[in-house]
Amino acid sequence: MSDSLERLYLAVLAARDLDPATSRTARLFQRGPSKMAKKLAEEAIEVVIDAVNGDAEAVVRESADLLYNLTVLWASAGVRPEDVWREMSRREDMLGIAEKLPKSPMKLPKVASPRISARRPIVALEGRAARKRH
């Protein structure tokens, strides 16, 4: 999936300077981040509604629209796909999303693999405020 998103991101960057009269992407760049954010939010709501209605095919279509609008907003914000992949890897290295850690401190295996010993100590996060202490 990341390959598809990276190809789309490059296509969005290339379309930024096209004629807004013929390119939706160029039109979104012309109208700015608030319009991009509005479109992204609209697509997210469309995905939610279709999912609640159990319309899997519509969820697929709207998810593609959502990802398109997300890559446009990334480009506008100067965020690259690899920046997001790096953050996702960082979370994966912390044994999954921090909020999902067990409440008690993790007992790491006696013979830790190099990757585990290099990891920061794993602690349960009480909630969002705790996450700010990173």
Ligand SMILES: N=c1c2ncn([C@@H]3O[C@H](COP(=O)(O)OP(=O)(O)OP(=O)(O)O)[C@@H](O)[C@H]3O)c2ncn1[C@@H]1O[C@H](COP(=O)(O)O)[C@@H](O)[C@H]1O
């Ligand atoms: N991947 C996409 C892509 N996905 C979705 N969309 C557009 O986003 C729309 C979905 O959002 P909406 O449902 O809100 O669209 P809408 O119902 O027409 O409503 P409005 O946005 O017009 O208000 C679709 O109708 C598509 O026109 C896309 N438009 C462009 N791309 C790619 O972006 C690149 C640049 O294309 P251009 O923008 O055409 O230059 C190319 O690689 C394209 O394949």
